[in-house]
Amino acid sequence: MISVKNISKHFGxxxxxKDISLEIAPREVVVIIGPSGSGKSxxxxxxxxxxxxxxxxIVINGVEITHSKTxxxxxxxxxxxxxxxxxxxxxxxxxxxxxxxxxxxxxxxKVEAEQRAQALLEKVGLKEKAYSYPDQLSGGQQQRVxxxxxxxxxxxxxxxxxxxxALDPEMVGEVLxxxxxxxxxxxxxxxxxxxxxxxxxxxxxxxxxxxGCILEEGAPGQLFNNPREERTxxxxxxxx
Amino acid sequence: xxxxxxxxxxxxxxxxxxRLTILFSIAAIIMATILGLIFALFKxxxxxxxxxxxxxxxxxxxxxxLLVEIFYIYFALPMVLPMHKWFxxxxxxxxxAIALALNEGAYITEIVRAGILSVDRGQTExxxxxxxxxxxxxxxxxxxxxxxxxxxxxxxQFIQTIKDTSLxxxxxxxxxxxxxxxxxxxxxxxxxxxxxxxxxxxAVILSLTALSSYMERRFQIDQR
Numbered sequence: 001m002i003s004v005k006n007i008s009k010h011f012g013x014x015x016x017x018k019d020i021s022l023e024i025a026p027r028e029v030v031v032i033i034g035p036s037g038s039g040k041s042x043x044x045x046x047x048x049x050x051x052x053x054x055x056x057x058i059v060i061n062g063v064e065i066t067h068s069k070t071x072x073x074x075x076x077x078x079x080x081x082x083x084x085x086x087x088x089x090x091x092x093x094x095x096x097x098x099x100x101x102x103x104x105x106x107x108x109x110k111v112e113a114e115q116r117a118q119a120l121l122e123k124v125g126l127k128e129k130a131y132s133y134p135d136q137l138s139g140g141q142q143q144r145v146x147x148x149x150x151x152x153x154x155x156x157x158x159x160x161x162x163x164x165x166a167l168d169p170e171m172v173g174e175v176l177x178x179x180x181x182x183x184x185x186x187x188x189x190x191x192x193x194x195x196x197x198x199x200x201x202x203x204x205x206x207x208x209x210x211x212g213c214i215l216e217e218g219a220p221g222q223l224f225n226n227p228r229e230e231r232t233x234x235x236x237x238x239x240x
Numbered sequence: 241x242x243x244x245x246x247x248x249x250x251x252x253x254x255x256x257x258x259r260l261t262i263l264f265s266i267a268a269i270i271m272a273t274i275l276g277l278i279f280a281l282f283k284x285x286x287x288x289x290x291x292x293x294x295x296x297x298x299x300x301x302x303x304x305x306l307l308v309e310i311f312y313i314y315f316a317l318p319m320v321l322p323m324h325k326w327f328x329x330x331x332x333x334x335x336x337a338i339a340l341a342l343n344e345g346a347y348i349t350e351i352v353r354a355g356i357l358s359v360d361r362g363q364t365e366x367x368x369x370x371x372x373x374x375x376x377x378x379x380x381x382x383x384x385x386x387x388x389x390x391x392x393x394x395x396x397q398f399i400q401t402i403k404d405t406s407l408x409x410x411x412x413x414x415x416x417x418x419x420x421x422x423x424x425x426x427x428x429x430x431x432x433x434x435x436x437x438x439x440x441x442x443a444v445i446l447s448l449t450a451l452s453s454y455m456e457r458r459f460q461i462d463q464r
Contacts, residue, residue, distance in 0.1 A: 050365055077371025087366035091385050100380060101370035146366075153370050 001026045001157060001188050002047065007056030007066075009042055009212075016042050017053070018212040024157070029189045031199040031220070034209035035235060040192045041084075043209070044159050047190065048072075048079040061156055077105050080150030084162040086142040088134040094121070094145050095130045098152045106153065113152075120148040124178050140171030144178055157188040164195055196240060200224060208232045246432045250423045254433075257419030258440050264337055264415060265402045265444075271341035272401065273394075276348025281378070283353050294349065301346035307407050310339040314411045336408040344401045351393045355386035388459050395452040399445050406441075416440060 002024040009017035016039045024030050032040045045051040047058060049065050049072040058066045065075050089097050098120060099113040108116075121127050124144040134142055143163055150158060160179065164172040176198050183189060183202040193199065199206050200220045207217045208229070216229045224240070227233045282294035301309065314335040318324040324331040359382050367377040409418035420437040424430055 048369060050368065073368075073371050073373045076369055079369075081366075081369040083362060083366065083369075085362055087360075087362035089363060089366065089381055089385075091388070101372070104376050104380060105371040149366075149370065 001028070001061060002190070003057075003059040004047075005057045005059075007046060007053045007058060009039070009046060009051060010054045016212050017046070019056075020212075020214055021056075022207070022214065024188060024190060026188055027186045028204045029183045029187075029191065029202050030205050030207060031203035032190065032192045032207045032209055033194065033196070033199065033235075034207075034215075038209040039212040040209045041161050044081075044161050044190060044192050047159055048076050048081055050081075073105070077101070077153050078156045080153060080155035080158040082143070082146050082150055082158065082160045082163045084165050086134070086139070086146045086166070088142055088146055088149070090134055093131050093133055094126070094137070097134070097145060098149045101149065101153050116152060117148070120151055121145075123151075123181070124148050125174070138171060139167045140174045143167065143171075143175045147175075147178055147182075151182075157190070158182065160189065160191040160193065162192050162194070164193065194239065196224065196236075208235065210235070243432050246427065246429045247436045250427070250429075250433055250436065253419050253423055254416065254436055254440060257414055257416035258444065260414060261402070261405050261416040261441075262444060264333070264340065264405045264408060264413070265398075267337045268340035268344055268401050268405070269398050271337070272344035272348050272397075275341060275345030276352050279345065279349040280352035280356060283349065284356060298346045298349050301342045302350075304343075306339070306343045306404055307410060309343055310336060310407060310411060313339045332411055332413055336411060336413050340401065340404060340408070344397060344404070347397050347400075348394065351390055351397060352386070354393075355390035356382055358389055359385045391452060391456050391459065395449065398448060398452075402445055402448070403441070 002022070004020060004022040007017060007020050008015065020043060022030075032043070034040050042051055046053050047060070047065075053066055056066065057064055060075055060079060063070060063075055065072065088094075089100070092100060095114060095117055098117040099108075099110070102108040102113040102116065103110060118127065118130065121130055124147055126141060126144055126148070129137060129141060129145070134145070137145065147163075163179070164175050167175065172195070176195060179189070179191070179198070180202050191198070191203075203220045205217060206220050206223045207214050208223065208227070208231075209215065210231055216223065216227060216232045218228075223232065224236065227236060279294045279297050282290040283298075285291055285294075304312075313323075314332065317335075318331075323335070327334040356378075363381050363385065364377055367381040372380070405415055406417035408415050409421065412418065414422070416437055420433050424433050427433070
């Protein structure tokens with residue numbers, strides 16, 4: 001589904017990603033953990049071309065997104081992304097936030113787009129908020145709308161960039177619940193998070209990133225209980 | 241003659257001038273807004289050639305006195321470019337409107353650019369992430385949010401444009417200021433006529449201000 005080969009990323013002279021390779025299989029949930037500044041968000045943003053890699057190749061569903069001739073818009077509509085700060089369109093209602101992609105990008109009719117949006121809102125438990133505006137919603141509600149907005153494009157893979165880091169603690173659970181449902185339904189997911197409980201429960205594989213490298217990877221049980229690397233052990237001891 | 245009698249005798253001529261002032265203002269504001277939008281997008285473009293063009297435009301037309309720009313387009317350019325023949329017999333109003341539009345457009349470029357930059361980068365990223373192209377992102381996500389914030393400085397600039405039409409009197413266009421001068425040249429009633437001219441300018445500008453605060457309220461309610 002996603003194949004990453006030897007990518008590197010520089011910001012000026014600073015190298016944030018160092019020769020990373022990774023395969024993500026269909027229906028797999030990969031959780032990426034690591035200290036801040038380790039490059040995990042940058043890595044995730046490379047997967048839909050929001051950041052351009054300096055070297056290496058990324059192939060998603062057979063399309064090489066790192067090729068200069070690739071139309072990134074075509075790839076991005078199949079790759080959903082959820083941001084740390086939600087990034088809902090402030091001037092649009094919840095309904096419009098969810099339908100604008102299907103209507104403008106997929107050229108779906110208004111009626112059909114709104115029916116699907118209703119179904120998605122039900123799925124994330126916000127049926128009654130369809131005509132609210134983002135600034136009238138709590139953080140947790142906004143993030144669930146953002147998930148619905150991404151799902152409305154019918155993506156084949158979902159990227160989550162620290163989806164619960166900007167939330168008040170009591171709202172983390174509602175967002176994680178939606179993500180767990182998605183994982184159970186078989187969505188392919190790459191999740192950058194500090195929620196170790198989530199990683200343990202739904203992650204098929206956990207990657208530990210540090211200083212721009214994937215230092216260690218493994219099944220959650222193995223990586224959390226029995227890390228091979230000293231730095232992984234140190235990181236886990238600080239946050240668990 | 242009483243103040244009232246002088247002013248009312250001059251009123252038809254002054255109102256004719258006011259009509260032209262309003263027409264020049266509308267033409268200049270529309271053209272300047274289009275120019276401003278185009279050059280703001282140029283200045284924010286990923287292509288360095290377009291960025292350079294936008295910068296040069298703003299530097300030149302913001303950097304020169306408007307009166308010099310009017311004289312340049314009306315008197316100097318026809319020496320190398322037979323514009324006066326293309327637009328004959330309407331060259332004076334065309335040159336005047338173009339000069340105004342180019343000048344105000346340079347300021348509007350910076351207003352639009354600042355408005356676009358004030359929209360959080362996350363909005364653009366979210367739009368791109370659902371597969372929108374650059375045009376759709378601008379059209380549906382960034383510009384609507386930027387526009388709301390641009391209303392106050394734009395209204396400022398529009399008011400400036402209305403006032404700047406008075407400089408067109410220098411190339412004998414019979415807008416309000418010029419009409420005032422003409423009336424005074426025969427009646428010598430400076431105080432009465434300039435007072436009337438001032439009141440008419442204020443009335444035009446205050447009605448624009450009223451319209452804009454109405455628009456701003458509408459946008460707060462409907463568009464967030």
